[in-house]
Amino acid sequence: MLKKLFQSFRSPLRKPQQHVRTTPEVLSSSQHSLQRNQFSRYAVNIVERLQTAGYQAYLVGGCVRDMMLGITPKDFDVATSATPEQIRAEFRNARIIGRRFKLVHIHFGREIIEVATFRANHPIDDEDEDSNQSSRNESGRILRDNVYGTLEDDAQRRDFTINALYYDPVTERVLDYANGVHDIRNRLIRLIGDPQQRYKEDPVRMLRAVRFAAKLDFGIEKHSATPIRPLAPMLRDIPSARLFEEVLKLFLSGYAEATFEMLVDLELFEPLFPASSKALEYNPTYTHTLISEALANTDLRIKQNKPVTPAFLFAALLWPALPARVLRLQERGMPPIPAMQEAAHELITEQCQRIAIPKRFTMPIREIWDMQERLPRRSGKRADLLLENPRFRAGYDFLLLRELAGEETDGLGEWWTDYQDANDSGRRDMIRDLGSKPDATGQGPRKRRRSSSGKRKRAGVDGAE
Ligand code: ATP
Ligand code: MG
Numbered sequence: 001m002l003k004k005l006f007q008s009f010r011s012p013l014r015k016p017q018q019h020v021r022t023t024p025e026v027l028s029s030s031q032h033s034l035q036r037n038q039f040s041r042y043a044v045n046i047v048e049r050l051q052t053a054g055y056q057a058y059l060v061g062g063c064v065r066d067m068m069l070g071i072t073p074k075d076f077d078v079a080t081s082a083t084p085e086q087i088r089a090e091f092r093n094a095r096i097i098g099r100r101f102k103l104v105h106i107h108f109g110r111e112i113i114e115v116a117t118f119r120a121n122h123p124i125d126d127e128d129e130d131s132n133q134s135s136r137n138e139s140g141r142i143l144r145d146n147v148y149g150t151l152e153d154d155a156q157r158r159d160f161t162i163n164a165l166y167y168d169p170v171t172e173r174v175l176d177y178a179n180g181v182h183d184i185r186n187r188l189i190r191l192i193g194d195p196q197q198r199y200k201e202d203p204v205r206m207l208r209a210v211r212f213a214a215k216l217d218f219g220i221e222k223h224s225a226t227p228i229r230p231l232a233p234m235l236r237d238i239p240s241a242r243l244f245e246e247v248l249k250l251f252l253s254g255y256a257e258a259t260f261e262m263l264v265d266l267e268l269f270e271p272l273f274p275a276s277s278k279a280l281e282y283n284p285t286y287t288h289t290l291i292s293e294a295l296a297n298t299d300l301r302i303k304q305n306k307p308v309t310p311a312f313l314f315a316a317l318l319w320p321a322l323p324a325r326v327l328r329l330q331e332r333g334m335p336p337i338p339a340m341q342e343a344a345h346e347l348i349t350e351q352c353q354r355i356a357i358p359k360r361f362t363m364p365i366r367e368i369w370d371m372q373e374r375l376p377r378r379s380g381k382r383a384d385l386l387l388e389n390p391r392f393r394a395g396y397d398f399l400l401l402r403e404l405a406g407e408e409t410d411g412l413g414e415w416w417t418d419y420q421d422a423n424d425s426g427r428r429d430m431i432r433d434l435g436s437k438p439d440a441t442g443q444g445p446r447k448r449r450r451s452s453s454g455k456r457k458r459a460g461v462d463g464a465e
Contacts, residue, residue: 021177022152029172032181034067036169042108043076044169046091046115051170053090055082056118056151058166058175065162068184069216078115079154079166087115120149121157121201139200139234152177159198159205160212161190183221189213190221199227203234207246210262214255228266235271240356247272247355251313254302256295272354275321275347287320290405297401311364312394314357316401318347319369337373344369364391371395372402376412379434383419383427396420 043059050057057080063073084102088094093107104115155177158164162183166175178192189209191198199205206228213220250259263269270277279287294316301308325343348362371391386392400413419430
């Protein structure tokens with residue numbers, strides 16, 4: 001009885017929503033805002049040639065969605081009934097890529113158009129005839145989705161309604177199988193089909209929901225939002241290399257600050273960054289400010305077309321988790337500097353089990369952190385040597401970030417700002433003035449005791465504790 005009540009209470013959330021029709025809604029050119037000449041002429045040309053050769057072909061996905069919203073698309077994707085081999089036979093400049101699922105890249109100078117053959121979802125419980133392996137694991141996650149299908153199948157297997165719009169630049173018609181146009185008008189991210197099942201098939205869709213909601217400033221429709229918190233831990237089973245790619249998209253698309261807020265709110269941040277998530281709990285203001293300021297700054301740089309480095313981003317995302325570890329190691333008797341080194345090493349190693357950050361980024365993360373140790377030590381020739389260090393700029397920016405988040409550094413950021421602006425004699429004066437301070441390292445009066453080597457007594461993460 002109770003169970004039944006519970007089920008009937010749950011049913012509005014669990015009932016599969018019929019968002020995919022077998023016949024699409026067809027919008028003629030007067031019923032939508034798209035214009036053929038807004039799309040990449042190469043992509044339009046590919047569609048025309050495939051259609052002339054007798055295949056079905058459409059522009060699809062992000063480019064149609066973004067165009068409808070007046071956003072310049074990142075790239076243009078084509079979906080077609082032609083197989084990769086048939087596509088390659090039509091285009092000399094085509095390359096088949098991907099092993100698990102073949103795609104075709106057609107090259108036009110620097111522009112690449114991705115052409116994909118219509119795909120279908122593996123039905124639940126379907127057994128793969130060749131290998132006798134199931135296409136899903138026990139939690140419903142799709143392991144292989146390398147089956148070709150019809151146009152309808154292709155619409156059905158896509159993630160969100162707004163991503164399942166097909167534009168035919170020849171007839172200038174839009175095919176809408178999933179009420180995507182309705183959701184674009186109402187600014188809603190809505191999964192196609194039963195949300196819980198679709199997230200279980202591919203938990204990364206939870207991250208994609210957040211990414212599109214932040215990028216487009218859309219809401220996540222209620223039934224698509226509700227299963228996210230309970231299913232968030234499923235992200236722990238996603239291969240760390242795939243998560244690295246997804247996290248870069250989340251934080252390097254120009255909407256990182258809003259994305260971060262949403263990830264935390266939907267409890268998706270914890271499975272991605274477990275240590276930082278703990279820091280958010282025990283040191284909320286500092287951690288939140290440092291991470292969101294770093295992300296806001298990244299967003300700004302992207303808008304200004306300035307380069308951004310994932311290393312700086314990861315350095316900021318992980319930094320607030322360091323002090324507790326440094327302290328723990330120090331309590332076990334490890335001296336400050338080795339404790340800092342060891343904590344950094346441990347933290348990065350642990351993080352890489354979730355998100356496979358490549359070595360070309362973990363090295364600079366360590367360097368940015370090491371620089372925090374060195375920036376206070378400016379006497380003699382040290383300041384000038386630091387300025388010449390290729391990592392100085394990142395280290396200095398990181399110091400300013402820490403100060404912005406409320407860390408007490410005794411004016412160190414301002415000192416370095418002035419030092420960079422000063423001429424030679426100005427610089428000499430600044431170094432000399434350091435010597436007249438009680439602490440020649442410029443630490444201020446509190447820390448008089450120094451070891452004979454002049455090393456700081458504590459790791460440079462003090463204020464974060
Ligand atoms: P953008 O490229 O602007 O980030 P997009 O919608 O083009 O957005 P892509 O990751 O390039 O996103 O994917 C292209 C299309 O493939 C999507 O629009 C969607 O229809 C489909 N798709 C991508 N990933 C998934 C997924 N995990 N599950 C189902 N469909 C997906
Ligand atoms: Mg795309």
